[in-house]
Amino acid sequence: MSFKIQINALRRRITRSLTKNVGTAKLKNNRNANSKVDFKNVLISRPNHRLGNLLLISPLVQEINATFPDCKIDLFVKGGLAPIIFKNYTSVDNYINLPKKPFNELLKYIQVWIKIKQKKYDLVINIDKNSSSGRLSTQYANADYKFFGEDNEAITTRYKDHVHMAKYPLYEFRYYLEQLGFPNKEKEIPTINMKLSNLELKQSKIILDELVPNDKKTIAIFTFATGEKCYSPEWWNPFYEKLKIAFPDYHIVEVLPVENVSQINFKAPSFYSKDVREIAAFIANTELFIGADSGIMHLACASQIPVLGLFSVTIPEKYEPYGNGSIAIDTNTTTAEGIIELAKVRLLSSL
CATH class of the missing domain: 3.40.50.2000 (Glycogen Phosphorylase B;)
Structure with a gap:
């Protein structure tokens, strides 16, 4: 330190x-x-x-x-x-x-x-x-x-x-x-939301279609995070290979951090932007986001798609993604195969 x-x-x-x-x-x-x-x-x-x-x-x-x-x-x-x-x-x-x-x-x-x-x-x-x-x-x-x-x-x-x-x-x-005398509200908690405009979504769909053909739907991954929350290349590389095998009918695109680094050495088609609204709109055009606890994970939640948040050191109950089928996954107890099965459930429910 x-x-x-x-x-x-x-x-x-x-x-x-x-x-x-x-x-x-x-x-x-x-x-x-x-x-x-x-x-x-x-x-x-x-x-x-x-x-x-x-x-x-x-x-x-x-x-x-x-x-x-x-x-x-x-x-x-x-x-x-x-x-x-x-x-x-x-x-x-x-x-x-x-x-x-x-x-x-x-x-x-x-x-x-x-x-x-x-x-x-x-x-x-x-x-x-x-x-x-x-x-x-x-x-x-x-x-x-x-x-x-x-x-x-x-x-x-x-x-x-x-x-x-x-x-x-x-x-x-x-x-x-x-x-103060107001009626008790037990309705569902609002989700994190960027309130993206239709124009923002359309513009980012064009970017996605230029990156990968629009013949298949897309899974977004984010391989970076700060400090101990960041999973190593030794974790991400085998997981990425298993993800490709498990989802042949989906494109897999990596969303890059502002540092422009990749834990899978840029093996997947990648998207880079410093504009957080553009990043959110890009993720909103995908079917599922998988990434470690980070600001980008919360940004994916704010784009209103299912998010699989990977947790290994931080407290899931405090920062877990929620809404739209999103969940936190403790990777200390869940294998890569287990994460993929959870991804399948989310993708099936969105069909």
């Missing part, structure tokens, strides 16, 4: 220790019990730049918009991906962008916190209870209602899948609405 990584890990531990007790859920105490709460301005705090973590906000955005159609949502984020991801979400009104390196951009950093304080919100939601910036921004914001993402026994005992990063904030939102 590099010295820089060690310093960043130590910094995170210190800031989390200092902020872990900042804030508790706040409900307006002096409200009229007979009046109906109507949220018009909401702030969602998720100051993280990672693709997957930003995509996991989308179910909550959908839920808020469905419950309060006239509501405008501000996202407190980091980096420039959020406007791209939420391009077709008309309810998202503003992006409050936290600099990645606050000490190098001190003036902008201060302006961000002033901007949060100046606006009056009806509700502020912190997504990750372990995020120091998230907890501080929620505490600092001007709002009558605040949720910090802390564990709530009423939620954890009711929902077995409460651990999931996309689901807990939504369950928390529903729970506190119940406390």
